[in-house]
Every structure is written in C-alpha cells, then in structure tokens.
Amino acid sequence: QVQLVDSGGGLVQAGGSLRLSCAASGRTFSSYALAWFRQAPGKEREFVAAVSWNGDNTYYADSVKGRFTISRDNAKNTASLQMNSLKPEDTAVYYCAARFGTYMIISTAYIYWGRGTQVTVSS
Numbered sequence: 596q597v598q599l600v601d602s603g604g605g606l607v608q609a610g611g612s613l614r615l616s617c618a619a620s621g622r623t624f625s626s627y628a629l630a631w632f633r634q635a636p637g638k639e640r641e642f643v644a645a646v647s648w649n650g651d652n653t654y655y656a657d658s659v660k661g662r663f664t665i666s667r668d669n670a671k672n673t674a675s676l677q678m679n680s681l682k683p684e685d686t687a688v689y690y691c692a693a694r695f696g697t698y699m700i701i702s703t704a705y706i707y708w709g710r711g712t713q714v715t716v717s718s
Contacts (some may be wrong), residue, residue, distance in 0.1 A: 596621055596707075597619050597620065597621040597623070597624060597627055597693045597707045598619065598620045598621065598707070599617055599618070599619050599691045599692070599693060599707055599708060599709035600617070600618045600619075600709055600710070601615060601616065601617045601618075601689065601690060601691040601709035601710065601711060601712045602615070602616050602617075602618070602712050603615040603616045603712055604688075604689060604712030604713045604714045604715075605713075605714070605715070606715045606716075606717065607681055607714075607715070607716055607717070608716070608717050609681060609682055609683055609716055609717065609718050610680060610681065611681050611716070612677070612678060612679045612680075612681065613678045613681065613714060614675055614676070614677050614678070615631065615675065615676040615678065615689055615691075615712060615714075616673060616674070616675050617629065617631075617673060617674040617675070617676075617691030617709060618672065618673050619672045619673065619674070619693065620672065621672075624669060624672045624693075625648055625649070625669040626648055626695060627648060627693040627694060627695055627696075627707075628645060628646065628647055628648055628693065628694050628695075628696060628697060628698035628699075629645065629646050629665075629667055629674045629691065629692070629693050629698070630642065630643070630644065630645035630646070630665075630691075630692045630693075630694075630698055630699075630700075630705060631643040631644050631645075631665060631676045631689055631690065631691060631692070632689070632690045632692055632702050632705075633685075633687035633688065633689045633690070633714075634687055634688050634690070634711075635686060635687040635688075638687075640690070640702045641656065642656050642700040642701070642702070643655070643656055643659055643663065643676070643689070644656065644659065644663055644664075644665040644676060645665065645698035645699070645700065646665045646666065646667050646674065646698065647697070647698055648696075649669070650666065650667045650669070652698070653665050654698060654700065656700075658684075659678075659685075662678065662679050662680045662681075663676060663677065663678050663679070664676070664677040664679075665677075674691060676689070678714070681714075681716045682716060683716045683717065683718045684716075685714060685716050686714060686715050686716050687713075687714060688711040688712065688713050688714070689711060689712050689713075689714050690708055690709055690710075690711045691708070691709040692705035692707060692708050692709070693705060693706070693707040693708075694706055694707070
C-alpha cells in the first residue's frame with residue numbers, strides 16, 4: 596500500500612513557475628507508476644503527466660508538454676512536477692496518484708491519491 600502527500604502549490608503570476616512534490620510512504624514505492632492529475636472548478640479531473648516505475652518513461656498531456664516536467668526519486672520515495680511558463684488555465688487542484696504497474700492516463704486506473712494542492716495562476 597502507498598500513502599501520498601502532495602504539496603508545493605500556491606499563487607503565482609502567469610509566466611511563473613512552481614514545483615509540486617509528492618511524498619510517498621510504503622516499501623514498494625518503486626513498483627508503482629506515478630501521475631499528476633488536476634481538477635479545476637466545475638470541470639472533471641484531467642491527466643497532466645505520468646512517469647514509469649523506474650523514471651525512464653514519461654508522458655504528458657498536450658496542454659502541458661514542453662512546460663511541465665515530471666520526475667521521481669525512488670531512493671527518497673518522492674516525485675515532483677516542475678511547472679514552468681504557467682498560464683491562468685493551469686489553475687486547478689493538483690493531485691499525485693499511484694498505481695501498480697504501467698502508467699495510464701485515466702484517473703480511474705489509479706488507486707492511491709494525495710489530497711491535492713491548489714495551484715492558482717493570476718493573469
């Protein structure tokens with residue numbers, strides 16, 4: 596089992612940067628694919644980025660490709676989402692999620708979730 600704590604959100608101006616962190620507990624952290632999802636008010640939760648269990652493979656939503664970078668450190672049981680060139684439309688609650696095996700882009704495939712961290716980008 597994996598418990599996730601996501602953090603690092605805040606208020607930033609358009610064009611700015613934030614780095615989200617996901618701290619995980621559990622001995623088998625390296626067996627899990629990790630992903631970030633986000634949910635804006637009145638909208639469904641959407642996929643942002645994912646990383647494979649060993650960090651070798653990553654995948655991004657088109658809307659964040661080239662601006663966001665996902666990474667993980669299995670030795671520290673952590674994952675990060677570096678967000679650059681932020682836009683007002685990036686405003687949402689961001690969630691870290693984990694699943695055993697291959698990463699996927701649908702939220703229902705993930706069993707373990709953080710509580711979310713708010714990201715607000717002002718114009």
